[in-house]
Amino acid sequence: MFDPLDLYDGTDTQNEIETSTETYTFINDKAMTPNEVLSEDEEIDNDDAAPLFILDLPPVSYASPETILATLSLLSPDTQVNFKSSAGLTAEEICNSKHITNDLQEAIVDWYANITQNKKLDNISKICNMIPQLVNSSDTERSNLLNYYTSILKKYENPKTVSSISGTIVKEVSLRIAECCGRSAIPSMSRDFKFENMTSIVSLFEPSLTADNLGWKTWGASLILSEVLVENFTNIASFKKKENGEPLKVLELGAGTGLVGISWACKWKELNGTDKNDIEMYITDLPEIVDNLKKNTTANGIDSFVTADVLDWTKADDFVQKYSVEDQSFDIILVADPIYSPNHPEWVVNMISKFLRADGTCYLEIPIRPKYAVERQVLIDLLDKNNFSIGNERYDQGIDDWGSVKYLYREIRRK
Numbered sequence: 001m002f003d004p005l006d007l008y009d010g011t012d013t014q015n016e017i018e019t020s021t022e023t024y025t026f027i028n029d030k031a032m033t034p035n036e037v038l039s040e041d042e043e044i045d046n047d048d049a050a051p052l053f054i055l056d057l058p059p060v061s062y063a064s065p066e067t068i069l070a071t072l073s074l075l076s077p078d079t080q081v082n083f084k085s086s087a088g089l090t091a092e093e094i095c096n097s098k099h100i101t102n103d104l105q106e107a108i109v110d111w112y113a114n115i116t117q118n119k120k121l122d123n124i125s126k127i128c129n130m131i132p133q134l135v136n137s138s139d140t141e142r143s144n145l146l147n148y149y150t151s152i153l154k155k156y157e158n159p160k161t162v163s164s165i166s167g168t169i170v171k172e173v174s175l176r177i178a179e180c181c182g183r184s185a186i187p188s189m190s191r192d193f194k195f196e197n198m199t200s201i202v203s204l205f206e207p208s209l210t211a212d213n214l215g216w217k218t219w220g221a222s223l224i225l226s227e228v229l230v231e232n233f234t235n236i237a238s239f240k241k242k243e244n245g246e247p248l249k250v251l252e253l254g255a256g257t258g259l260v261g262i263s264w265a266c267k268w269k270e271l272n273g274t275d276k277n278d279i280e281m282y283i284t285d286l287p288e289i290v291d292n293l294k295k296n297t298t299a300n301g302i303d304s305f306v307t308a309d310v311l312d313w314t315k316a317d318d319f320v321q322k323y324s325v326e327d328q329s330f331d332i333i334l335v336a337d338p339i340y341s342p343n344h345p346e347w348v349v350n351m352i353s354k355f356l357r358a359d360g361t362c363y364l365e366i367p368i369r370p371k372y373a374v375e376r377q378v379l380i381d382l383l384d385k386n387n388f389s390i391g392n393e394r395y396d397q398g399i400d401d402w403g404s405v406k407y408l409y410r411e412i413r414r415k
């Protein structure tokens with residue numbers, strides 16, 4: 001686990017102003033007094049179209065604690081929609097979503113409009129529009145951002161810095177430092193997912209990624225599989241109420257945060273309601289993942305007909321006994337990104353063999369990770385050996401936290 005405070009060198013507490021000025025020196029190649037800093041800012045401000053730099057952020061030595069807290073809040077991550085940051089929000093919406101109170105807004109506007117007279121940022125709209133973009137700047141600017149954060153941590157960790165909001169600032173800046181280190185270092189987050197043809201927005205909570213709990217992150221394969229299934233829901237013959245009066249039985253394996261199963265269930269609910277005579281659905285994973293899965297199922301309003309529970313691919317009997325599940329009883333099996341160890345192909349094929357009905361379909365999406373080419377081939381061989389055929393098969397281009405990823409979509413049926 002990464003500790004954000006590892007970045008903090010607490011030995012030098014006397015050079016506070018010098019350190020902060022040094023940051024400026026590093027960028028401008030000269031040392032400056034506070035007044036020189038301000039007049040330098042004015043020069044930059046004359047060009048309204050000039051891009052924003054970390055240099056434009058309020059320096060910790062001169063700006064008020066409220067200004068610093070407002071800045072840190074603006075630099076917090078946007079709620080992501082479909083793995084992308086949400087754009088086009090008003091200043092009011094941004095302030096509400098980032099919990100920036102009126103007092104904090106006034107402090108940061110005062111800093112830019114009156115104290116430094118920075119025309120690039122002299123009203124709340126410009127501030128809310130431009131400052132959050134600094135998080136996505138170049139690698140050099142990002143390392144300057146890390147310097148900026150550590151200078152704040154250094155000042156507000158120091159007991160000599162007296163402010164009623166020191167604790168809040170230290171907490172916020174520690175989160176910002178962690179966020180610089182990628183998804184695996186982020187304490188926890190929520191993400192929203194929107195689909196064409198569906199009114200509901202799926203909102204998922206992801207706990208901090210600790211140990212091997214890969215199911216606490218939503219993976220790109222689940223987004224692309226959800227898009228395929230939800231957006232084509234009414235065209236897929238098997239996604240309908242059964243004519244024989246029995247409930248349609250749906251099972252998700254290795255659901256993680258639950259995107260595939262939850263989005264599928266939200267779409268079912270919009271079209272068919274929640275009558276348990278029509279649908280029986282289980283979204284499943286390992287014990288340590290299931291608490292969060294249950295939370296997400298409830299939060300998205302589908303828990304009246306969807307059960308989130310443990311189904312370990314190595315000991316399915318517990319699940320079978322608890323829910324009196326018969327062999328080959330599921331019409332639909334959903335699986336996204338289940339193969340990342342040599343054992344997984346065999347375990348996953350065992351589960352499909354055990355649970356898929358004679359006329360059922362398993363919808364599978366896997367990322368094309370170079371490291372797991374062998375496991376993907378073993379999966380194909382085992383499916384074939386167990387008398388399964390691949391119906392539709394297609395490569396998709398999708399997205400995950402680190403960018404574009406290639407995926408393979410497959411529909412699996414018994415021969």
Ligand SMILES: C[S@@+](CC[C@H](N)C(=O)[O-])C[C@H]1O[C@@H](n2cnc3c(N)ncnc32)[C@H](O)[C@@H]1O
Pocket residue numbers: 213214215216217218219220221222223253254255256257258259284285286289311312313314335336337338347
């Ligand atoms: C890469 S994650 C994918 C999660 C989710 N399907 C997604 O795409 O966001 C793989 C998932 O498989 C689950 N898994 C791994 N081994 C398992 C096992 N033996 N039994 C059940 N689930 C397992 C993990 O807990 C994890 O949630």
